[in-house]
Amino acid sequence: MSWFDKLKKLIDVDIKLSAPIINININKSFNKSKDSDDAYFYDKETKILHIHPDKLPEEIRKDLPNITKQYIAEGNRLLEYKTADLLEKLYQYNKDNDDSAILEFFRPIIPPSDYEALEAALFLRAEFRKSNDVSGLKDDIRKRFGDRGNNISNLCTAGYFEEFLMPLFNSSREMFDRIYEEIVMRSIVAVFVNRGMKPDAIPYEIQRRLEISKKYGIKFIHIHGISRANVEKIISCIQEQKKFFDFFEKKIYEAPTRDLIVVELILK
Amino acid sequence: MPACTTEPHLTFDKSVIRDVLNYLDKDLDDKDFIVEKSDKSQRVLTIDGEEISVKEFGGVQKGSQVFIKDDLVSLMRLTKKK
Numbered sequence: 001m002s003w004f005d006k007l008k009k010l011i012d013v014d015i016k017l018s019a020p021i022i023n024i025n026i027n028k029s030f031n032k033s034k035d036s037d038d039a040y041f042y043d044k045e046t047k048i049l050h051i052h053p054d055k056l057p058e059e060i061r062k063d064l065p066n067i068t069k070q071y072i073a074e075g076n077r078l079l080e081y082k083t084a085d086l087l088e089k090l091y092q093y094n095k096d097n098d099d100s101a102i103l104e105f106f107r108p109i110i111p112p113s114d115y116e117a118l119e120a121a122l123f124l125r126a127e128f129r130k131s132n133d134v135s136g137l138k139d140d141i142r143k144r145f146g147d148r149g150n151n152i153s154n155l156c157t158a159g160y161f162e163e164f165l166m167p168l169f170n171s172s173r174e175m176f177d178r179i180y181e182e183i184v185m186r187s188i189v190a191v192f193v194n195r196g197m198k199p200d201a202i203p204y205e206i207q208r209r210l211e212i213s214k215k216y217g218i219k220f221i222h223i224h225g226i227s228r229a230n231v232e233k234i235i236s237c238i239q240e241q242k243k244f245f246d247f248f249e250k251k252i253y254e255a256p257t258r259d260l261i262v263v264e265l266i267l268k
Numbered sequence: 269m270p271a272c273t274t275e276p277h278l279t280f281d282k283s284v285i286r287d288v289l290n291y292l293d294k295d296l297d298d299k300d301f302i303v304e305k306s307d308k309s310q311r312v313l314t315i316d317g318e319e320i321s322v323k324e325f326g327g328v329q330k331g332s333q334v335f336i337k338d339d340l341v342s343l344m345r346l347t348k349k350k
Contacts, residue, residue: 004276026288027281053287065291071278072330078288079327081279083338090347120340140340 003071010060117149121156154192188213193225199237203244223263231261
């Protein structure tokens with residue numbers, strides 16, 4: 001008897017337990033009411049049956065470990081709910097994504113760990129473009145690849161891999177080899193303003209990057225901000241530090257929704 | 269959730285991680301790494317051969333119970349393995 005048949009035999013709920021209409025989630029948090037003794041909750045929208053293990057009758061609860069083990073032994077992955085969701089999104093992305101040309105381009109020319117960070121960053125970008133929350137994905141990339149991975153993720157989201165590094169490589173392999181490291185390690189072409197960055201730090205970060213990039217003949221720098229707070233931070237910094245920003249020719253691209261900004265600064 | 273598959277799937281919520289580890293005869297050591305219940309000095313390994321803490325636990329698959337981390341890169345690698 002399969003794991004699912006065993007489970008169906010054990011539990012007695014008022015829904016039809018047959019594939020593909022149902023998935024089962026073992027969960028203690030769906031029912032936080034102390035007064036309720038419900039062991040099951042069927043979510044009609046997601047078609048998921050949530051089972052509260054502590055509220056199951058003892059004769060059913062004692063069989064859960066064996067059913068779980070059998071589920072795995074039958075070749076299934078037992079996954080935490082959000083992990084299952086992320087894995088499904090990754091499979092879907094692999095099937096649909098149009099980023100393969102970018103990956104194929106960079107695979108032979110960047111270190112393997114940068115390539116893996118880029119792959120993760122492209123998925124993050126695809127999720128970001130669907131307006132999904134990507135803060136967890138961003139943290140995962142930073143934890144795995146450190147500041148370098150974080151830079152790759154920021155640069156990738158802003159389009160630098162295909163819009164700057166690809167043409168750079170195509171025009172001069174030598175120049176690419178010289179500045180790739182500076183770009184992914186120090187992010188010399190862009191400042192990504194984040195929540196924790198104070199407005200005073202923006203001119204400092206620009207100055208720091210320009211000192212390096214000027215050596216390579218790069219005469220521009222971009223400031224990126226996502227979220228209304230960061231956009232406002234950048235705008236007020238430009239107004240307050242007028243003297244500093246007057247050194248540059250400025251182009252400001254701001255989304256009508258005021259939650260995204262790119263400022264291009266070109267050395268006069 | 270695995271929405272595009274036709275088979276029913278069993279998942280678990282973060283709230284029952286300890287229960288699930290218990291079902292699989294696993295326990296935690298003093299640093300919160302997942303270990304065999306029968307031998308607490310034996311930390312379990314992921315598909316990439318890494319030790320795994322309870323905070324990182326994303327699931328298990330067949331193959332003498334191969335553990336899965338819940339982060340993006342671990343799952344990205346998993347999609348490339350059969």
